[in-house]
Amino acid sequence: MKDFAGTPGTFTGLVLRVSQCLFAAGSIASVVTAAGFFRYTAFCYLIASMGLQVFWSFALAWLDSYALVKKKIIHNPILVSLFVIGDWVTATLSLSAAASSAGIAVLFYRDLGVCHGDCLKYQMSISLAFMSWVTIKTSALIMLWILFTG
Amino acid sequence: MKDFAGTPGTFTGLVLRVSQCLFAAGSIASVVTAAGFFRYTAFCYLIASMGLQVFWSFALAWLDSYALVKKKIIHNPILVSLFVIGDWVTATLSLSAAASSAGIAVLFYRDLGVCHGDCLKYQMSISLAFMSWVTIKTSALIMLWILFTG
Numbered sequence: 001m002k003d004f005a006g007t008p009g010t011f012t013g014l015v016l017r018v019s020q021c022l023f024a025a026g027s028i029a030s031v032v033t034a035a036g037f038f039r040y041t042a043f044c045y046l047i048a049s050m051g052l053q054v055f056w057s058f059a060l061a062w063l064d065s066y067a068l069v070k071k072k073i074i075h076n077p078i079l080v081s082l083f084v085i086g087d088w089v090t091a092t093l094s095l096s097a098a099a100s101s102a103g104i105a106v107l108f109y110r111d112l113g114v115c116h117g118d119c120l121k122y123q124m125s126i127s128l129a130f131m132s133w134v135t136i137k138t139s140a141l142i143m144l145w146i147l148f149t150g
Numbered sequence: 151m152k153d154f155a156g157t158p159g160t161f162t163g164l165v166l167r168v169s170q171c172l173f174a175a176g177s178i179a180s181v182v183t184a185a186g187f188f189r190y191t192a193f194c195y196l197i198a199s200m201g202l203q204v205f206w207s208f209a210l211a212w213l214d215s216y217a218l219v220k221k222k223i224i225h226n227p228i229l230v231s232l233f234v235i236g237d238w239v240t241a242t243l244s245l246s247a248a249a250s251s252a253g254i255a256v257l258f259y260r261d262l263g264v265c266h267g268d269c270l271k272y273q274m275s276i277s278l279a280f281m282s283w284v285t286i287k288t289s290a291l292i293m294l295w296i297l298f299t300g
Contacts, residue, residue: 040261042253092245099246100253103192107254111190148298 006142008060008083009067009074016139017061023132024053024094030125031101034118042100043122046129049090049097053132056090080147087140094136098129156292158210158233159217159224166289167211173282174203174244180275181251184268192250193272196279199240199247203282206240230297237290244286248279 005012027050037043060083067074105122108114155162177200187193210233217224255272258264 041256095242095245096249096252099249100256102246103250103253104257106191106250107257144294145298148295 006138007075007146008080008143009064009072011068013139013142014061014064014068016135017057017064020057020132020135020139021054021061023128023135024050024057027125027128027132028054030121030128034121034125037122040104042097042104043125046097046101046125049093050129050132053090053094053136056086057136060086075146077147077150080143084140084143084147087136087143091133091136091140094129094133098126098133101126101129156288157225157296158230158293159214159222161218163289163292164211164214164218166285167207167214170207170282170285170289171204171211173278173285174200174207177275177278177282178204180271180278184271184275187272190254192247192254193275196247196251196275199243200279200282203240203244203286206236207286210236225296227297227300230293234290234293234297237286237293241283241286241290244279244283248276248283251276251279 004010006016007013028047031037031043031046034043037047063074066072101122105119105126109119109123154160156166157163178197181187181193181197184193187197213224216222251272255269255276259269259273
């Protein structure tokens with residue numbers, strides 16, 4: 001299997017996983033400190049999705065660190081298939097959660113001209129969720145490439 | 151390049167493209183007949199995204215039909231790269247548009263308990279948009295596989 005920037009067990013792969021984790025954790029932190037977020041299903045879905053993202057990315061970051069320290073190769077086809085499934089599921093959930101929350105934010109901010117609770121915190125949370133999606137999508141594409149090219 | 155179900159120039163490939171077209175056109179038809187859709191940015195974005203989907207899928211359906219009738223092979227690497235980019239862009243836009251509209255629909259229907267205009271039409275439109283996304287995502291994955299495996 002190929003070994004290039006972003007693949008599992010490389011420093012860039014670890015950086016990608018840590019970024020996903022930090023963006024997702026930032027998104028959760030931003031939305032839970034906003035007043036009344038629990039009244040909106042979309043924001044609760046955002047928290048659930050970003051929570052799953054933190055959990056998944058943290059596990060893979062830990063695995064990358066272990067592979068880096070022990071100088072182990074983790075390009076096993078079964079492991080890579082699992083990474084592909086996990087990455088694609090979390091990427092799809094992250095994008096849909098970020099987009100549905102963005103729909104609500106645009107509705108309040110632009111369409112209705114009202115801002116319930118802490119608008120800026122919602123916007124910050126959504127931006128961080130989109131950044132988390134960009135990094136997980138990058139990982140997902142790299143994983144798919146490794147899987148398809150063997 | 152590999153030739154299996156769903157690849158460009160095959161009957162299943164054509165069926166996928168026609169399905170994408172029909173689901174996206176159905177989604178637009180459903181939302182534009184609902185009263186007051188233009189007041190919500192998310193629904194306008196859904197129409198724009200589904201419109202692009204119809205245009206893209208119709209062009210590729212036409213190309214598939216041409217390849218089937220003339221028995222031409224259209225697995226040229228440059229063409230496949232273009233298909234990959236187009237499919238991934240339209241798939242991402244479709245999912246984000248469907249999810250942001252779903253966010254609004256859930257807000258009205260469940261969180262606020264109010265249904266502005268034709269709720270059922272909005273729900274039908276969002277369901278069709280998600281079905282369109284499933285079919286375009288399938289095409290996108292097949293294209294990526296063709297590109298990566300050469």
